[in-house]
Amino acid sequence: MILKLSLDGFIIVDKPIGYTSADVIRDIKRLIDRQKIGHGGTLDPMANGVLPIGLGKATRLMEYLLDENKEYLATFRLGEITDTYDCTGAIVAKNNYSYITQEIIEKSLPRFTGWIYQKPPKFSALKFKGRRSYDLARAGVEFDLNPRLVKVHSISLERFQPPDVDFRITCSRGFYVRSLANDLGEYIGCGAHVLNLTRLKVGPFKLLNSVALNELKRYNFQDLFPQIIKPMDEVVKRLRSLSLNTNQESNFKMGKPVSLFNDSLKFRDDEHLRIYNESCDFFAIGKYNAIKKLLLPFKVFSS
Template identity: 40%
Template sequence: MLLIVAKTKMSIDGILNVNKPEGKTSFNVVAWLRHATGEKHVGHAGTLDPIATGVLPICFGQGTRVVQFLTDSSKVYLAQIELGVATKTFDRQGGIIQRADPSGISVAQIEEALAAFQGTIEQVPPIYSALKHYGRRCYELARAGIPIKLKPRQVEISSLQLASCRLPLVTVRVECGGGTYVRSLAHDLGQRLGCGAHLSGLVRLRCGPFRIEDALSAPQVEDAVKRGDWKGLLHAVDSPLL
């Protein structure tokens, strides 16, 4: 009897803490790593918009099982918000829908407004988002000019700290739970101050246990892949649970 043994590739399991570069989508990073490493089972936890940088956990193999856990985990951001200009997308990439002069707004007024968003709040997501509305992505409907109204969702913002203020720009450190849109926070802050605002920059400092101090840049990951020792950079699958 002839015994035929099929060769199977060993699955690579783990989590790579990547510092996402600006201008790339989270899916761009996943697609790049799939191609570079040859691994098929790759996913990311906690989507970052193209304008954002910072911690993006990339999960391989069995690591994809903790994607939802990481997506729902607490996160820390450093958000740059421009007062005086509101946009359709709530960030700097959208068309302008409101302008106002924010020069008369004081630091005390900004801190008072921020305090109103701390704790468990109701937040309306941006219509330009990947959320689904009756089976279609919201951004697809918005780009097609189809009016949609999203319901507010309960989110948890445990800490909001004004890090700097050089009008029209303010920088805010945000610690929040999963599902929070910092773009919506920036927009809502502008509405509360009466001048409009949008998110002009965003850095994710932490996602669950993964910190930006330990995150690998794209060139660092690329060099490791070329050397063939990138697997040694992976965190254990259960590391987010410890």
């Protein structure tokens, strides 16, 4: 049964292992009749966990969601190196790991915390000279991806039971847990790859509040499905907010800027703001021009 719903917001899916992010989109399109559906951050097929799905107008807010921090729980297997840096790849080397202690690992973690340059895996969706790098890697083409600057907010050792070690990782966009496993394994000398990976959090969305894909398929009644939709503005709660009166709202929706000459409104130049009307309905993202003291329409969501 396909539901014809006029819903704009986010569904927080617990992506199952074996599914691509595109597979999840495909299944949801079979459930609801929406032209615009997108996901907030690719999750590898071997991983499970939080995959935010934007519906309708919410797809226009994906850029804010992609910039949010992410939290993972990962199991690294010591002593084995794979070509994909995870358990789906071919094992290219096996090494002794018996000398690895909990202290050795804990002392190595600061090296991979903070702003670091990280080289992405060759088996990834990044492009190299116009082609997907995983296509080149599968074809045996020799190439090298440039390191990228990423931020790791924290890494904590959760379980030490060699050859398997669990980590909790909080990081910025662009970070690859697979690369961390490979780099950490290289640093401590025994090699490692990702055995299991669960995404616990993307911005405000947590695994605890997600819905399993199989469970989602049981929401086949129009009065039940809206209960799991998260409001659009939840992904931009880190932005400061501003309310407009009825006249300002009308002008803003027509693409006209709004004057903000109140000196108490100390917004930064080019700052993005959540915009609400007098009824407290979220209807736009505005961008502030500090020189002209104007609030400019950036994203307006028509009724």
